[in-house]
Amino acid sequence: MTTAHSDPAGHGAGRVGSFTVLYDEGCPVCRTAHRWLASRAQLVPLKFAPAGSPDARSLFPGLDHAATMRDLTVVADDGSYYSGDAAWFACLWALTDYRATAERFAHPRLLPGARRFIAAISAVRERTRSPGPDRTGTADYRDQCDDRCR
Secondary structure: OOEEEOOOOOOOOOOOOOEEEEEOOOOHHHHHHHHHHHOOOEOOOEEEEEOOOHHHHHHOOOOOHHHHHHOOEEEEOOOOEEEOHHHHHHHHHHEOOOHHHHHHHOOOOOHHHHHHHHHHHHHHHHHHOOOOOOOOOOOOHHHHHHHHHO
16 A cells, blocks of 8 residues: 655655665565665665664654554655565666656656556565574575576
8 A cells, every 4th residue: 555644743844865775674575675775876865774763763763663663664854764565666766767766756647557566566575584583684675586496
C-alpha cells in the first residue's frame, strides 16, 4: 500500500533536500538495493540508516520503528515520510536516471503492476532475511541465489 505522511509540525517548504532510506540490514535484497541506490547519480541526496537501529531511533524518535522493519521507509528532510511502494518510488524519483521511471510506474495504469512487483520483492525479502534477533548477515541476495541456482 502506498503511504505518504507529513510531519504535523509542517516543517519544510515543499522542496525535498534529501531523503534518509531506512532499510533492513538483515535482508540481502535490501543490502543489495542500498548498494545499488548509493552507486547511482542522485538528484535528491540519499542517506541510509538501518531500520530499527539506534541511529534511526535517534534521528527519527517519533517514527514507528517496528513498522520500518516491515516496510521500506524513506524520510524526507522536510519531515514527510513514505512507506511501502511510495518509499520505493521515492528512491527511484531521487535518482538522476530513474525519476521518469518512478513517475511512469506511479501512473494509474502501471501502478497495479508496480505494486505486484514490489510485493514480490517483499516476499523474497521475507524468505532471505538473516535469522536471529539482530538479523545481521553478510551474504547478499546474489550470493544466496548463486548457491541455490547451481
